[in-house]
Amino acid sequence: MxxxxxxxxxxxxxxxxxxxxxxxxxxxxxxxxxxxxxxxxxxxxxxxxxxxxxxxxxxxxxSKHHDEAEIRLLILERSGFHIQQSLSILSGERFEIRANLDCPLPFQQDANADAPPAIFILGSASVNGTLCLYQKLTTVLWNPTTSEFKIIPPSIQPVENKLPPHGFGYDCVTNDFKVIRKLRDPIEFEGKLYEPFWEIYSLKSDSWRKLDGFDDMHVSYTGRYMVNLNGFCHWFTELHDNDIVSFNFSKETFIATTLPSSDVKYRSYNFHLVELNDSLSVIFNYDRTPDFHIWVLGEVGIKQSWTKLFVVGPYNCSIVCPISVGNKNRIFFREEDLELGWLDLSTQRVERIEVQGDSFCTHMAIYKENLLPFPRNE
Structure with missing residues (x-):
């Protein structure tokens, strides 16, 4: 039969x-x-x-051009030669509408005080309207639309982790926001040696717990964007540039995926992760040539599911730090001279975004509004 x-x-x-x-x-x-x-x-x-x-x-x-949610661009700026930072939301067809934001309360600083430590945004996009910000040892979940924020409590480790969190995402099974991080080096505390381990924070339980069995999993590569997408966070590994590590927030497991091409050593060219129409993608800029090669991943963990979809360019600009794509197939980026812009994949044209005054952008993230409160334990 x-x-x-x-x-x-x-x-x-x-x-x-x-x-x-x-x-x-x-x-x-x-x-x-x-x-x-x-x-x-x-x-x-x-x-x-x-x-x-x-x-x-x-x-x-x-396929995603009709996305009903308006894409906004959240930018973190630094003014002139000072370390004073500010947050703004850019919206409109050409992102010409600017609205200044107040930092969440734990990060607010007296304007007359010395410059505070730098604030960082974890990842390249909000997750259900929520951002993960950190400043030194303080990590905060924050919804700019509702102004709701949550200070994440200290680690379960005996000595507070001096490294930032490595991943942030949403567990759709339990309706929970989660954060992961790792102590990378062994530490001695009160006569006892503690080996490196991963830990995970749950907003619903407001607590950390240890993730067993993944101690050898490498952390994200410094300076590269972590991508939040469909219940996963993805990053390039710190030691193995030909691998992407993905963390599934529902199953609480790690998956490694080898990058698509082996014809050139990865350290010889510029590459970044982005989200492209609900798919994980990687942009290669071979030896800083003006052409950009865009590969799309079909299935996490399967190297053979990579497909090269676009070769765009050449462009007379040096695109660095590209981030997620908006609802009109625009890859937002920062240039080496700190100017902002986007690459339209439909027209293959590059447009600039004006930044006011003597400020320059230090970080940007795609933002979608969400009026819902943080999930709570029932």
Whole structure:
């Protein structure tokens, strides 16, 4: 019976005209498309077919173009030669509308006082309207729309972790925000040696606990953006630049994914993680040439599910620190001269965003408003 069923499916597939099949397949997510390529010989060559790839790119770009939530850009700026920082929300079609924000209370500082320690935003986008900010040993979850914030309590480690948190995300199964971090070096406290370990914070329980079995998992690479996406956070590892580490906040497990290409040593060119239409993507800038290669991951943990979708450029600018893509397929970035802009994948044009006065941007994140309060234990 099973053999007959399999034969029937195979026969049906063979009678579908390629033009119709390609039109249907071009609308599938990459993960599904990869699986269908083994159904028929001509389908196995889809990613080498220029006409099909043009259809697929077009459908990929328009699939999230109608996103109902307005994308805003939150920027963290530093003024002139001072360390004084400020937060602003940019909105509008060209992000010309600016609204200044008050930092959450734990980070507010008297304007006449000495410059406070720098504030950092963890990740490249808000998660359900919430951001994770940290300043020295203080970490705060903050919703700018409602002004609600939560100071995360001290670590369970015997000596407070002097490193920032490494990941932040949302567990959709338990409706909970979570933060992870790791003590990287052994420490001695009150005569006892403590080995490095991962720990996880739950907003609902307002407490930390140890994550067992992952002590050898590497932390994020300094200076690279961590990407929050679909219940995961993703980062480049600190020691192995050819790997991406992903943490699943619902299952509380780590998954490693090897980057797509091995033809060039990764340390020889610039690369960044971004979110592109609900897919994890990596942008390569080979040896700082003006061309940018964009690969999209179909399935976490599967190297073969990478697909090179775009080669854009050349551009007469040095794009650094690209971040998540908005609802109109725009990759926001900061240039080496600290100017802000975006690359429109639909038109392949680069636009600039004006920053007022003598300020310059030190960090930016995609922000979507959310009026809901933080989840609580019932």
């Amino acid at each position: 099973a053999a007959a069923s399999k034969k029937k499916v195979s026969t049906s597939v063979s009678h579908i005209h390629d033009d119709i099949a390609f039109s249907i397949l071009s609308k599938l997510p990459i993960k599904s498309l990869k699986r269908f390529t083994c159904a028929k010989k001509s389908w196995s060559l889809l990613f080498q077919n220029p006409n099909f790839m043009n259809m697929f790119r077009t459908n990929f770009l328009i």
